[in-house]
Amino acid sequence: MQQVMIVTGASGGIGAATARLAAQRGFRVVLAARSAGPLEALAAELDGLAVPCDVAQWPQVRDLVARTVDRFGRLDVVFANAGYSVSTSFRTEAGAPPEQWRDMVLTNVYGAALTAKAALPELQRANGHLVLTGSAAGRGIRPGNLYSATKWAVTGLAQNIRAECVGSGVRVSLLQPGLVDTGGIPPERATEPKLTPHDVAHAVLYAVEQPAHVNVDEIILRPA
Numbered sequence: 001m002q003q004v005m006i007v008t009g010a011s012g013g014i015g016a017a018t019a020r021l022a023a024q025r026g027f028r029v030v031l032a033a034r035s036a037g038p039l040e041a042l043a044a045e046l047d048g049l050a051v052p053c054d055v056a057q058w059p060q061v062r063d064l065v066a067r068t069v070d071r072f073g074r075l076d077v078v079f080a081n082a083g084y085s086v087s088t089s090f091r092t093e094a095g096a097p098p099e100q101w102r103d104m105v106l107t108n109v110y111g112a113a114l115t116a117k118a119a120l121p122e123l124q125r126a127n128g129h130l131v132l133t134g135s136a137a138g139r140g141i142r143p144g145n146l147y148s149a150t151k152w153a154v155t156g157l158a159q160n161i162r163a164e165c166v167g168s169g170v171r172v173s174l175l176q177p178g179l180v181d182t183g184g185i186p187p188e189r190a191t192e193p194k195l196t197p198h199d200v201a202h203a204v205l206y207a208v209e210q211p212a213h214v215n216v217d218e219i220i221l222r223p224a
């Protein structure tokens with residue numbers, strides 16, 4: 001029976017590349033993001049299921065898992081990848097106004113936590129795997145950068161969920177990419193060396209395809 005993977009943030013960038021690679025490797029894929037159009041197109045390409053969903057909304061995240069299990073009867077892997085950055089400054093007027101900070105924090109931190117909460121009962125049934133997208137920004141200092149702090153929170157979230165999952169059969173991995181060439185990068189970093197979304201997808205599948213007794217705790221990936 002084919003294994004089933006949910007990918008959040010699947011409408012573009014790292015999520016779409018990972019869904020494509022996972023489908024090539026034999027997974028049935030369930031694609032989640034807020035924009036229905038790109039999701040439907042990718043679902044048609046990959047013979048997957050598109051579930052428009054805001055990961056910061058608990059009923060929608062619960063529904064994502066329920067629809068996956070209704071359709072495919074199981075859930076083996078969840079890639080909690082939805083997230084984005086707005087530029088911030090605490091000391092100056094530069095960057096986005098504070099009204100725009102809230103949704104970033106809710107998506108990157110609360111959304112990842114809700115995704116784990118909704119998925120873990122099904123993952124436990126399948127001896128499954130939760131992979132979270134943190135960032136290299138979640139282990140280093142970025143002056144004035146609230147996005148980096150949300151990814152520090154994802155670093156802690158992954159470790160705390162993994163600790164709770166010890167002995168349950170569920171594996172938990174944290175992926176921490178450096179700059180990746182997607183719609184998600186700020187214009188001021190456009191000329192820096194970058195990974196491709198496909199590079200990151202390979203790292204996700206590396207963790208997922210290890211034998212069941214091997215947990216890849218963290219992968220840090222940077223452009224050489």
Ligand SMILES: NC(=O)c1ccc[n+]([C@@H]2O[C@H](COP(=O)([O-])OP(=O)(O)OC[C@H]3O[C@@H](n4cnc5c(N)ncnc54)[C@H](OP(=O)(O)O)[C@@H]3O)[C@@H](O)[C@H]2O)c1
Nearest residue numbers: 009011013014033034035054055082083135179180182184
């Ligand atoms: N690009 C980089 O350099 C880099 C480096 C390290 C980590 N990351 C992380 O990698 C992940 C993917 O980002 P990306 O670079 O691939 O950027 P991207 O191409 O902009 O993709 C972000 C994805 O997240 C979805 N999303 C955003 N808010 C959402 C919400 N509230 N609910 C559901 N889906 C939501 C977006 O779709 P909708 O807008 O349609 O909802 C989109 O599919 C993010 O967590 C990001 O922080 C990126």
